[in-house]
Amino acid sequence: MERSERDPGFRARLLADAKREINAEFGIDIPDGHSIEVHESDKYHSHLVIPPASPISEEEREAARTGAASLSFLKRTMHDPAPPRRPFTTEFLNHGSEKIRRPTELLPLARSAIRKGLDFLNFAIDDRGAWPCIRYNIADDKIPRHYERPAFVSAYCHLALRGSGEPLAQDICARTQDYIVELMEYPGLWRYYRHLPQDLDSTTTCSLVIADHPWIRFGGNVPRILSNRDENGRFLTWLLALGEPDVTAKFRIEADPVVNANVIALLGDCPETRPAQAWLEKILTNGKIADSSKWYPDTVAVCYSVARAIALVGPVLDHLISPLAQIIKTSRDEYGHFDHVLQTAQAVSALAAIGELEGLDDIACQTENLLRHQFEDGAWPELLAFGDQKLMWGSVGQIGHASEAMTTAFCIEALECLTRVLEIYTTSSQNQVAC
16 A cells, blocks of 8 residues: 555556566465455545454354353354274383384385375365364263364464475365365454354464465454453453453463464564563573463473474574473483373474474484374374363363374474484485495
8 A cells, every 4th residue: 555655657557456466566475266456545436345244143142152151052063973082002112222223214114104194184184174173071081072173273283284395295285274264254363163252372373374365464363463462461362352252251361372472473573572472481491381371281282382483483582492492302201202192293393493303313213203103094193282181161171182183293294304304314324325
């Protein structure tokens, strides 16, 4: 708009072909299937732009007013029952005493495991591009498990998978993007359940996935995000519309470090995110990261999201690298193992994101650990990815969210990071032999 006021030539080209001109002048690649219309107002013509109609009906809004206590409404959000969890071991075999194969041997095995995992995901994700997530009660295994397919889970897994150079991974990511766009609400907001308010965790992760969509690229959701801060400048989890019933007040912990890390990853370094940056730094340096999140079950899971923010924002957050790496590395046991394979995957990916993945012996060991826990069909075990662990939901109990597909996405991400190092070593070894 500013450019069109001072540059008549740009103004004319914008009116003639907005998509082409925006791409040519600003490098913004508007996705296929999304059109942009530019209207020029004058004294005799005004253009009133109204937002799209809400996908949630008035009947659904009324049903949601009792929040999580409205079990009949909750049941309508459930897609289908989930099967029992497949048996698996969370322990790493022989506690590290087993013989570790050489990097040249591990490299083809890791690449094969990645492709097997992608084959599994290709069938696990539905035709719309939605990733499955299983909701269950941790404290009571008699409460039925059921599948969910919220946009947040698809975004969470897409961010893990998109670094893979495998063609099938890119195809899965493209399908996931379509699903996330399908569930987007104006002007670029998402919610986990239809009976819950919009939230910043869903909104930020989904926005990172479809960053080139004009609603996101032009910052349509930024005012809502920035308005959702507490008196200390930390970003709050739930986005409550004017007049919307606050169904989350009884069980929420608003300022979550993962949510704040995701906001920083999306908005970058700016005055509005610096209080959140300072808060994350305080948590990391004071050793208070354990139990700092309501929704993420362990220290490694929190560090994983913080590492992504550091990687995306750049040098301004480099001072967080050392304390974050130290926290992750000291989360291992005496044998160098994490509690389970999902923690291993997220720890490896976090260290790789901040440039702290080092030590060939450790890289080989973690690669072995990931390979040992893969099922024959290419999946990795269903392990708690996120969920309320603090009984803040009253009588509903401890809620867990997980699926084999989710664990598989994170294990593929980690193996991609590890294979890059193994490839460098293998190439170097081959060159030495040739010489």
